[in-house]
Amino acid sequence: MTQPTTANAASRGFLTEGGKYPGLLGWIFSTDHKRIGLLYMYSVLAFFLVGVTLGVIIRLELIAPGETIVSAQTYNALFTVHGVIMIFLFIIPGFPAIFGNLFLPIHIGANDVAFPRLNLFSWWLYMAAAALILISLFTGGGPPDTGWTFYVPFSAQTTTNVPLAAFGAFVLGFSSILTGINFVTTVHRLRAPGVYWGRLTLFVWSLYATAWVQILATPMLAITLVLLILERLLGAGLFDPGSGGDPIMFQHLFWIYSHPAVYIMVLPAMGIVSDIIPVFARKPVFGYWAIAFSSIGIASAGSLVWGHHMFVSGMSDMAILVFSLLTFIVAIPSAVKVFNWVATLYKGSISLDPPMLFALTFIFLFSIGGLTGLILGSAATDVHVHDTNFVVGHFHYVMFGGTGFAFFGAMHYWFPKIYGRMYHKKVATLAWGIMFTGFNILYFSMMILGLRGMPRRYYDYLPEYTDLNRVATVGSWILVAGLLLMFVNLIRGARHGAEAGGNPWGGLTLEWTLPSPPPAENFATIPVVDHGPYDYDRVSPPHE
Amino acid sequence: MNPSLITTTEAVDRVFLYIFGISVILLLAITAVMVWFVIKYHRTRQPQPQPSPRYNLWLETAWTVIPTLIVLSMFWYGWQGYTTLRDVPENALDVRVTGRKWVWSFTYPNGRTSDILVVPVGRPIRLDITSEDVLHSFFIPAFRIKRDAVPGMHTFEWFVASEPGTYDAFCAEYCGVGHAKMITTVAAKPDQDFEEWYEQEPSGEADGHEEGRQLLASHGCTGCHSLDGAKMVGPTLLGIFGREVTVTTNGVERSLTVDREYLERSILRPRVDLVKGYPPVMPPNAGLSPEDLEEIVEYLQELR
Numbered sequence A: 001m002t003q004p005t006t007a008n009a010a011s012r013g014f015l016t017e018g019g020k021y022p023g024l025l026g027w028i029f030s031t032d033h034k035r036i037g038l039l040y041m042y043s044v045l046a047f048f049l050v051g052v053t054l055g056v057i058i059r060l061e062l063i064a065p066g067e068t069i070v071s072a073q074t075y076n077a078l079f080t081v082h083g084v085i086m087i088f089l090f091i092i093p094g095f096p097a098i099f100g101n102l103f104l105p106i107h108i109g110a111n112d113v114a115f116p117r118l119n120l121f122s123w124w125l126y127m128a129a130a131a132l133i134l135i136s137l138f139t140g141g142g143p144p145d146t147g148w149t150f151y152v153p154f155s156a157q158t159t160t161n162v163p164l165a166a167f168g169a170f171v172l173g174f175s176s177i178l179t180g181i182n183f184v185t186t187v188h189r190l191r192a193p194g195v196y197w198g199r200l201t202l203f204v205w206s207l208y209a210t211a212w213v214q215i216l217a218t219p220m221l222a223i224t225l226v227l228l229i230l231e232r233l234l235g236a237g238l239f240d241p242g243s244g245g246d247p248i249m250f251q252h253l254f255w256i257y258s259h260p261a262v263y264i265m266v267l268p269a270m271g272i273v274s275d276i277i278p279v280f281a282r283k284p285v286f287g288y289w290a291i292a293f294s295s296i297g298i299a300s301a302g303s304l305v306w307g308h309h310m311f312v313s314g315m316s317d318m319a320i321l322v323f324s325l326l327t328f329i330v331a332i333p334s335a336v337k338v339f340n341w342v343a344t345l346y347k348g349s350i351s352l353d354p355p356m357l358f359a360l361t362f363i364f365l366f367s368i369g370g371l372t373g374l375i376l377g378s379a380a381t382d383v384h385v386h387d388t389n390f391v392v393g394h395f396h397y398v399m400f401g402g403t404g405f406a407f408f409g410a411m412h413y414w415f416p417k418i419y420g421r422m423y424h425k426k427v428a429t430l431a432w433g434i435m436f437t438g439f440n441i442l443y444f445s446m447m448i449l450g451l452r453g454m455p456r457r458y459y460d461y462l463p464e465y466t467d468l469n470r471v472a473t474v475g476s477w478i479l480v481a482g483l484l485l486m487f488v489n490l491i492r493g494a495r496h497g498a499e500a501g502g503n504p505w506g507g508l509t510l511e512w513t514l515p516s517p518p519p520a521e522n523f524a525t526i527p528v529v530d531h532g533p534y535d536y537d538r539v540s541p542p543h544e
Numbered sequence B: 001m002n003p004s005l006i007t008t009t010e011a012v013d014r015v016f017l018y019i020f021g022i023s024v025i026l027l028l029a030i031t032a033v034m035v036w037f038v039i040k041y042h043r044t045r046q047p048q049p050q051p052s053p054r055y056n057l058w059l060e061t062a063w064t065v066i067p068t069l070i071v072l073s074m075f076w077y078g079w080q081g082y083t084t085l086r087d088v089p090e091n092a093l094d095v096r097v098t099g100r101k102w103v104w105s106f107t108y109p110n111g112r113t114s115d116i117l118v119v120p121v122g123r124p125i126r127l128d129i130t131s132e133d134v135l136h137s138f139f140i141p142a143f144r145i146k147r148d149a150v151p152g153m154h155t156f157e158w159f160v161a162s163e164p165g166t167y168d169a170f171c172a173e174y175c176g177v178g179h180a181k182m183i184t185t186v187a188a189k190p191d192q193d194f195e196e197w198y199e200q201e202p203s204g205e206a207d208g209h210e211e212g213r214q215l216l217a218s219h220g221c222t223g224c225h226s227l228d229g230a231k232m233v234g235p236t237l238l239g240i241f242g243r244e245v246t247v248t249t250n251g252v253e254r255s256l257t258v259d260r261e262y263l264e265r266s267i268l269r270p271r272v273d274l275v276k277g278y279p280p281v282m283p284p285n286a287g288l289s290p291e292d293l294e295e296i297v298e299y300l301q302e303l304r
């Protein structure tokens, strides 16, 4: 086992060396998986901040009944663009493209992904698609106002710039498919000697399951969006009952991709949580195979439950019976994961460093998201809460409270590895506390509003919903204050933080055997791995 | 009301209670164990981890099988509740619900139409729902019912009001700029009051303007156009006749004075001339009868 060192002061590993071209060109044309990972990180985070800004404006409009700061039409564009950005530009590419790129090859002892140039091409596709989506906001009939779900017949009739935005999402799909193909191949072909399947980190397992969903489900989205574009540009009539089409068929097509996409969003988050907890509890993960196989279980069973978005659509009762049953079945592997994570803490030696705080918070917030999901899976109760603020609260708990907080956890976990420096831990903990408070105030209020009957996508509401809307808006300010503090702390840390050393957390996985930041060529010689990623009971971590 | 009849509210609330009850217990249990472990095994108290197994078949089996049983019971209970929502009681009164941007209208068996849903207390109501344009969804929170209004298709839901009173009804499926205004009222009246309302002729011809105003309301115009000068999604209709407006026609901007011809064109084919400063969202009214159109234009001429 090689001894990690801190890269010497002049060279900061892949951050400064290895580009074929100087300066910015050395980044945007780099085929180094780490540089591509960082390119993704900066672009995805930029869109995340745009999405957050739009979210805050949405909440501001809702501070009082009636029109307060934006008109109805602007509001509709706001939540549409907020949703499109958060889903397609932040949360779907977030984990695989950023942290998968940065650490999947290192976790299996490889020097890069299987197809480095294809990898760079994926990033370019992502940027091109993002540009298309941005252009769609300012051209044609103005920003799309369909909601991120693009439901027909509305999306076929509105005068706003739907085709271009849909085309942007279509191109993004290809970026996602290519990343998936790259990762599946990499995991199959490039594992270092000794990294057999039972020694893969759970993060890699989760990316592997995700990659299959990306490859198999994304083409459905592509087809759906092409049909929508045909419907609009050629009046194809596929979804128009007047021409023998069927608007409900669009919903099936849309959700056949978009429900599995929820697992693209959440599986890698579960993977990183499974990796963080053992490190900070100094314990082998409990139930390795149960966690690994539950990822596969979620990925496959999760492909069969899309109909639970359509219980009131007019779909047949028979279909509702089946989709409701299957939905409850997918809840089981998620529960199994939660139990195994908690069991990993047992008899450990636990430190509550920021990554661990975020990981444990993931468990709590994701549990709320999952348990409220049971309300949505049950046919009787879904009828009441469907398309209300309850759903909006629920999916923010899953995607933001779950995946978002795991994402922040991953940032704090790998930060010292990426930049070779450490952020201020106390400030990070404070930022966590503020975000956690704001988050719950915001979205718990929205769930209650939904239970009391307030529909979603309403810029105006009846006076009886005023109090909780106001509370939720204040919650959004607290949440954003925490977010800003977190980002400022991280940016300061990247520039001025103390040297972090090769293995600040005492991790056992391969990235912690490398200097921080890792060299451009990860491993001088491909390592031979002789222990599992969580063998705290057999080996001690490589130390600084 | 037939005392053995289970209302939709009761059927759904039971399921809420069951699922929320178990969920709260589970959440508290998981969180408590997590917090307890974090405190007990904190590194300040436990500098070194203690040996413990990496796997336990019994535990894994238990926490797979028990949740499975729990979720299956939830599924079944939820399904039972749902069948209540689908089983319309025998003697239900049939009311047709039509959604269009952005109003609901209700048609009763005797042909009476209304833009609020008036129902007799204690009598089950079966709603036969459809849409004239895009998707909508007819949602009455108090009765826990919701069903999409789909163009070209008829869906249904039922409910029974056990108390007299008024309840809100919303459009829950996003349908464009007037979505949040697509709200109406369910008025539950005692039998006699209902009968009286039901047999009454819909429009009172009080001041000769009543009919025009009602037509505007029932065609959803007033969802976006005020009659009192207030700015809403669209321009106000107060004093519209003879007003100078700037419109874009085929991409070219021009000014004109509002006359009968312009009013008729703008009502039937609103995308032809787009008024500057307003979003191009008004739906065409191709189905408007010539008499109604005439009536509306007459009314607008006098609205000042």
Ligand code: HEM
Residues within 6 Å of the ligand: A051, A052, A055, A056, A058, A059, A079, A080, A082, A083, A084, A086, A087, A090, A091, A146, A147, A148, A149, A392, A396, A399, A400, A404, A456, A457, A458, A459, A476, A479, A480
């Ligand atoms: C500070 C952060 C955020 C705030 C204040 C916020 C606020 C909101 C609000 C109030 C809505 C509901 C709009 C309505 O129904 O009228 C909404 C919708 C939505 N949000 Fe967020 N949100 C935030 C972050 C996120 C994140 C991180 C994600 C995804 C990972 C996300 C994804 C969505 C989606 C998909 C919708 C639905 C849009 C639609 O209805 O088409 N949001 N958000």
Ligand SMILES: [Cu+2]
Residues within 6 Å of the ligand: B099, B135, B136, B137, B171, B172, B173, B174, B175, B179, B182
């Ligand atoms: Cu509607």
